[in-house]
Each structure stands twice: as C-alpha cells, then as structure tokens.
Amino acid sequence: MQERIDEEKPKEAASEIPKKPEKLLAFPHLVFKEFIALMLVSLVLIIISMVLNAPLEEIATPTKTPNPAKAPWYFVGLQEMLVYFDPWIAGVMIPILIIIGLMAIPFVDKNLKGVGIYCFRERKFAFVIFTIGIVAWFGLIIFGCYFRGPSWLLYLPWESWDIHKPVISKGTYILPLFVGLPAMIGYYILGMWLPILFARNFYKTLGSTSYFITMFFILSMFGFLGKIPLRFVFDIKYIIHTPWFSI
Amino acid sequence: MIKGLKRFTEWLVHTQIWSSIFRQGWPDTERNRILTILNTCLFHLHPLKVRTHGLKVKYTFCLGGVSLFLFIVETITGVLLMFYYRPTVEYAYQDMKDLEFAVTFGLFLRNMHRWAAHGMVLTVILHMCRVFYTGSYKPPREYNWCIGVSLLVLTLLLSFTGYLLPWDQLAFWAVTVGTNMAKATPLMGAEGPFHILSEMSDMCFYLRGSVDISENTLLRFYVLHCIALPLAAVGLMGIHFWRVRKDGGISGPL
Numbered sequence: 001m002q003e004r005i006d007e008e009k010p011k012e013a014a015s016e017i018p019k020k021p022e023k024l025l026a027f028p029h030l031v032f033k034e035f036i037a038l039m040l041v042s043l044v045l046i047i048i049s050m051v052l053n054a055p056l057e058e059i060a061t062p063t064k065t066p067n068p069a070k071a072p073w074y075f076v077g078l079q080e081m082l083v084y085f086d087p088w089i090a091g092v093m094i095p096i097l098i099i100i101g102l103m104a105i106p107f108v109d110k111n112l113k114g115v116g117i118y119c120f121r122e123r124k125f126a127f128v129i130f131t132i133g134i135v136a137w138f139g140l141i142i143f144g145c146y147f148r149g150p151s152w153l154l155y156l157p158w159e160s161w162d163i164h165k166p167v168i169s170k171g172t173y174i175l176p177l178f179v180g181l182p183a184m185i186g187y188y189i190l191g192m193w194l195p196i197l198f199a200r201n202f203y204k205t206l207g208s209t210s211y212f213i214t215m216f217f218i219l220s221m222f223g224f225l226g227k228i229p230l231r232f233v234f235d236i237k238y239i240i241h242t243p244w245f246s247i
Numbered sequence: 248m249i250k251g252l253k254r255f256t257e258w259l260v261h262t263q264i265w266s267s268i269f270r271q272g273w274p275d276t277e278r279n280r281i282l283t284i285l286n287t288c289l290f291h292l293h294p295l296k297v298r299t300h301g302l303k304v305k306y307t308f309c310l311g312g313v314s315l316f317l318f319i320v321e322t323i324t325g326v327l328l329m330f331y332y333r334p335t336v337e338y339a340y341q342d343m344k345d346l347e348f349a350v351t352f353g354l355f356l357r358n359m360h361r362w363a364a365h366g367m368v369l370t371v372i373l374h375m376c377r378v379f380y381t382g383s384y385k386p387p388r389e390y391n392w393c394i395g396v397s398l399l400v401l402t403l404l405l406s407f408t409g410y411l412l413p414w415d416q417l418a419f420w421a422v423t424v425g426t427n428m429a430k431a432t433p434l435m436g437a438e439g440p441f442h443i444l445s446e447m448s449d450m451c452f453y454l455r456g457s458v459d460i461s462e463n464t465l466l467r468f469y470v471l472h473c474i475a476l477p478l479a480a481v482g483l484m485g486i487h488f489w490r491v492r493k494d495g496g497i498s499g500p501l
Binding site: 037049059079106 | 302320366410
C-alpha cells in the first residue's frame with residue numbers, strides 16, 4: 001500500500017507546474033537564521049569586549065571642566081547644531097521636530113507603492129528626503145566627533161589638540177528684524193507655494209493637510225541645515241533677533 | 248552510528264522529562280514543526296509560516312532581531328552589574344574601579360554592557376532605515392512605525408541615562424552638556440525664550456533633581472536607567488512585535 005502511494009505521488013507533482021513556495025514554515029527556516037544571527041552577534045560582542053575596554057576617565061570633579069566636553073556620540077549632531085543655533089532650537093526644538101516628523105511620515109506619505117522591496121524608482125521623493133535627513137544626521141555626528149577640538153574649534157582628526165587655533169567667528173551679522181522676519185516668512189511661503197504652482201500633481205495627490213505638514217517639516221529641515229552655509233559664507237549670527245528669542 | 252543516534256533520539260523524546268518540557272515530538276515532520284512554533288513560549292511570537300522574501304538576510308539584515316538580542320544582553324549584563332554598583336557619589340566611581348580590578352570578569356562585563364549599548368543605538372537607527380527604505384511603514388503599519396520611533400527615543404534615553412552612572416569626568420560633563428539643553432526649553436526652562444520658571448523649578452531642575460548635577464541626579468538616572476525606561480521599553484516592544492503579526496507579518500509586496 002505504502003509503495004503504491006509513493007509511486008503515484010511523482011505523477012501528481014509532475015502534472016502541476018513547479019512553483020516556488022510563497023511561504024515557508026517558521027521552524028526551521030526562520031528560527032535557524034535567527035539563531036545564526038544571534039550566535040554571530042554574540043561572537044562579535046564577546047571579541048570586542050575582550051579587546052576594547054570601555055572608557056573610564058578620572059573621577060567626576062565639578063570644578064574641573066574638560067575642554068571640549070562632548071555629549072555621547074548620538075547627541076553630538078545636536079551639539080554641533082549649537083554652533084549655529086541657540087540652545088532652545090538646537091537642543092529642544094530640533095529633537096522634538098525630528099521625533100514628530102518621523103512619526104508623521106506614514107500619515108502624510110500617500111504613495112502606497114514600493115512596499116516590501118528596496119525600491120527607489122516608485123518613491124523617489126520620500127527616498128531622497130529621508131536619505132538627506134539621515135546623511136545630515138550622521139554627517140553632523142561624524143563632524144562633531146572627529147573634527148571638533150578644544151573650545152569646539154575646527155581640528156582635523158590627525159591634528160594635535162595642542163596646536164593653537166584662531167577662534168572661529170560665531171557669526172557677526174545680525175539681520176535687522178525688517179529683513180530677517182520677511183526673509184524667513186518668505187522662505188516658508190515660497191517653499192510651500194512654488195510646488196503648488198509647478199508641481200501641481202504632487203500637491204493634489206497629497207491633499208492640502210498632508211501637503212502643508214510635509215512641506216513644513218521638509219522646509220524646516222532644509223532651513224536648519226541651510227543656516228550652516230549661511231554662517232560659513234556670510235557670517236550671519238541670527239536671521240531673526242528679538243529681545244526674547246533669536247533664530 | 249546514525250542508527251544509534253536515531254534510537255537515542257527516539258528514546259529521549261519519549262521520556263517523561265522531555266515530553267513534560269516540549270509539548271510536541273521531535274520537529275522532523277511538518278506537523279511537529281508547526282506545533283513547535285505554536286507550543287513553545289519562546290517561539291510563539293513567530294507566525295507559523297513566513298513569506299520567502301522576508302527570510303532573505305539581505306532584506307532585513309536581522310536588524311530588529313539583533314536590536315532585541317542586544318536589549319536582552321543589556322538586561323543580563325545590567326543585572327549582573329547592579330550587584331557591584333551603588334549609585335552614590337561616594338561609591339559609584341569606586342565601584343567602577345572595583346569592577347575593573349577586583350571583580351572576576353568585571354571589566355569584561357562592563358565592556359560588554361557598554362559596547363552592546365552603542366551597538367543597540369546603531370542597530371535601532373539602522374532598523375528604522377531598513378523599515379523606511381522597504382516602505383514597511385505604509386498602511387496598515389503606520390501605528391507600529393510610531394511605536395518604533397518611541398522605542399528609538401527610549402533607546403537613546405536608556406543610553407544617555409546609563410552614561411552618567413560611572414561618575415567619571417566623561418560621564419559628568421557629557422550629561423552636563425545634555426541636560427543643560429533642558430534649561431533652554433521655551434516656557435518651561437529657566438533660560439529659554441518666554442521663561443516663567445526659576446532655576447529651582449524648571450525642566451532642568453526636574454531632570455537633575457538639583458540645580459547642578461549631584462547625587463540626586465545620579466539616583467534619578469539610576470532608577471530611570473534600571474527600572475522605569477527598561478519597563479517602558481519592554482512594554483512598547485511587546486506591542487511592537489504583536490502589531491507586526493497583527494498587521495500581516497513582516498512587510499511584503501502587496
């Protein structure tokens with residue numbers, strides 16, 4: 001009886017078109033891969049922990065400020081922004097906007113294509129904007145970690161921190177309010193209006209709410225990053241300066 | 248030899264001890280493999296079947312799983328470190344030195360905790376990138392993406408609160424720089440725009456438990472680092488993984 005069934009089986013299989021199975025059992029296919037990944041990570045972690053010692057400096061002394069005092073690497077990007085902005089923007093507004101902006105992504109992205117594959121062609125816009133953000137974030141971190149020395153001055157990674165460096169200007173020009181305020185408002189209005197005129201399709205597919213939210217975050221991101229060249233090229237300290245706050 | 252091994256397995260899986268632990272037979276048949284996933288507490292988070300494209304290492308790079316694994320490493324090494332660490336200005340730094348010179352494998356333990364923490368920050372960020380680039384945040388997964396962002400924030404906070412605990416110069420000043428930012432919060436910071444609170448009651452004060460970084464700060468960061476934030480992270484992780492299943496498993500082409 002057993003033999004008969006075995007004989008019949010290949011016939012049946014041959015009559016069907018051989019198809020790659022869409023789904024596989026989690027055990028063993030997924031579980032084993034997870035196990036291998038787990039072993040590899042453990043191995044790497046154990047080797048690193050044996051070779052590299054975690055830093056431990058001398059005991060904390062509140063009266064002895066090290067120069068420079070750097071934040072942990074994942075916050076160095078924000079610390080680097082402190083050069084260009086006051087702390088309430090660099091340390092509070094930027095992180096809050098990043099978190100809200102990230103959370104807003106799935107709600108404003110109306111493009112339903114490109115799910116489940118690494119696909120640039122079907123979602124160029126989202127791809128480019130997100131990549132700019134990530135690259136800028138890591139760029140600022142790398143710059144702050146390796147190119148900043150005492151007093152947050154510019155030092156190349158191989159340069160000794162004992163070399164005397166001229167003080168970099170923290171910006172000298174403060175735009176008067178009647179120039180700065182219209183410039184800033186103009187930046188946002190033009191930034192939101194021009195795509196409506198020239199990329200009407202983009203505006204229509206998003207719908208007005210999503211469009212304005214998207215554009216606000218994108219313009220803010222480019223605005224924050226845009227102040228870096230403004231500082232280096234035009235030596236601008238503040239775009240808007242009031243007795244209460246400055247941007 | 249192989250026959251012997253087979254006989255041994257056959258005997259083993261029929262012992263009372265084995266069958267009391269594992270609720271199904273040896274997973275060499277389809278039925279038993281399905282039961283392995285269904286019946287094992289550790290595996291029950293997994294779906295029974297996975298789409299083949301999601302199995303490719305090149306698709307996920309195992310980043311989410313590695314993040315979870317590093318979190319578990321952090322928990323284990325962290326608990327062990329807690330045996331040797333007292334969060335007071337008097338002892339904290341001394342205990343670091345003891346870990347290095349007196350405790351067996353103390354330095355290794357601390358190294359592992361430190362590097363796994365850096366690794367976890369990195370893998371969580373990369374996991375977010377992977378999810379973005381594969382469009383895995385799109386409906387119906389919007390909410391899970393938000394939980395993921397919260398988990399990223401929690402990871403950063405966990406790492407940051409842990410940074411102070413060694414109580415060395417690096418820790419002290421990095422946290423000084425970090426918490427100083429809170430002073431600049433609009434309205435609620437003593438030096439921020441439109442500030443209405445004094446230095447004794449602003450955001451920075453509540454973060455530090457004092458005007459400057461002190462023993463209060465150390466205790467606050469210790470409790471946050473060891474209890475509050477890990478609990479929050481575990482809770483959100485539970486929802487995160489549950490939602491991955493409920494939202495139709497790991498993202499695939501529609």
